[in-house]
Amino acid sequence: MPKSVMCGNELTVYLSGDIDHHSARKIREATDALIQQNQPGVLKLNFGGVNFMDSSGIGLIMGRYRMMLLYGGSVKVVNVPDNLRRIMELSGLSSLNVFERSGEFCESVK
Amino acid sequence: MFLKEVVNSVKVLNEMTVTFESRSSNESFARSAVAAFVAQLDPTIGELNDIRTAVSEAVTNCVVHAYKDQIGKISINVRILSDNIVCIRIRDKGCGIEDIDKAMEPLFTTAPEEERAGLGFAVMQSFCDIVKVRSNVGSGTTVTLNKRISPRVGNG
Ligand SMILES: Nc1ncnc2c1ncn2[C@@H]1O[C@H](COP(=O)(O)OP(=O)(O)O)[C@@H](O)[C@H]1O
Numbered sequence: 001m002p003k004s005v006m007c008g009n010e011l012t013v014y015l016s017g018d019i020d021h022h023s024a025r026k027i028r029e030a031t032d033a034l035i036q037q038n039q040p041g042v043l044k045l046n047f048g049g050v051n052f053m054d055s056s057g058i059g060l061i062m063g064r065y066r067m068m069l070l071y072g073g074s075v076k077v078v079n080v081p082d083n084l085r086r087i088m089e090l091s092g093l094s095s096l097n098v099f100e101r102s103g104e105f106c107e108s109v110k
Numbered sequence: 111m112f113l114k115e116v117v118n119s120v121k122v123l124n125e126m127t128v129t130f131e132s133r134s135s136n137e138s139f140a141r142s143a144v145a146a147f148v149a150q151l152d153p154t155i156g157e158l159n160d161i162r163t164a165v166s167e168a169v170t171n172c173v174v175h176a177y178k179d180q181i182g183k184i185s186i187n188v189r190i191l192s193d194n195i196v197c198i199r200i201r202d203k204g205c206g207i208e209d210i211d212k213a214m215e216p217l218f219t220t221a222p223e224e225e226r227a228g229l230g231f232a233v234m235q236s237f238c239d240i241v242k243v244r245s246n247v248g249s250g251t252t253v254t255l256n257k258r259i260s261p262r263v264g265n266g
């Protein structure tokens with residue numbers, strides 16, 4: 001189970017390790033369970049602990065984006081490490097306005 | 111004559127081949143094995159990350175698409191060529207691709223239900239210098255990735 005914090009209506013999920021097709025499935029199931037439990041308005045995916053990601057991670061973000069949209073909520077992607085920048089840019093996710101700088105109050109509660 | 115000289119000038123300096131089953135748990139093994147072999151060229155962390163990512167895409171495609179509901183063999187051949195060029199060939203004997211041009215279009219996927227983003231080939235193209243795909247329906251697919259590793263100062 002990834003570490004998570006609920007703050008106001010914002011659920012932050014801390015992703016870590018390698019995100020590939022193999023690991024994405026468990027991350028997806030755990031994240032979706034947390035969404036069901038907490039019913040947040042904003043889902044914050046914190047990529048700070050992620051060492052590696054291929055396009056499976058893009059599919060993971062897109063899937064959560066669609067799910068949150070269905071609930072009238074939104075997704076924010078924060079703390080993206082340098083080595084994931086290029087794949088994040090290539091994904092076209094920036095046009096969905098999901099990227100946000102980290103370091104706000106909710107994060108420092110941790 | 112000229113072509114022959116060009117072909118002859120490409121020397122294979124080192125080579126390795128691994129074959130493994132199309133289990134998703136082998137995806138990380140595959141990209142790590144290739145990265146470990148390429149490390150002899152003293153690539154930058156960025157270059158190594160590019161290779162890991164591209165290999166992960168190609169291998170995942172074998173697992174997810176080529177051998178959709180079965181386990182088959184995936185074979186990776188890596189050659190270090192002269193001029194710091196790495197040539198990686200990922201081969202499966204799975205279902206094959208009907209329309210390669212279409213498959214390579216960004217966002218095209220035949221597995222949206224698995225949350226595939228349709229960006230695998232786009233990532234390979236962005237992270238490597240040359241991407242070639244050969245495929246026959248019913249007999250399998252070979253993806254060839256070429257990338258030149260920047261020579262390091264003091265590299266002998
Ligand atoms: N090795 C393969 N064998 C069979 N089909 C493949 C293979 N690689 C790719 N494809 C086809 O090409 C499409 C696009 O691949 P890709 O760009 O990696 O996107 P994704 O994997 O997200 O669908 C796949 O949906 C699949 O139909």
Ligand SMILES: [Mg+2]
Binds near residue numbers: 230
């Ligand atoms: Mg793919």
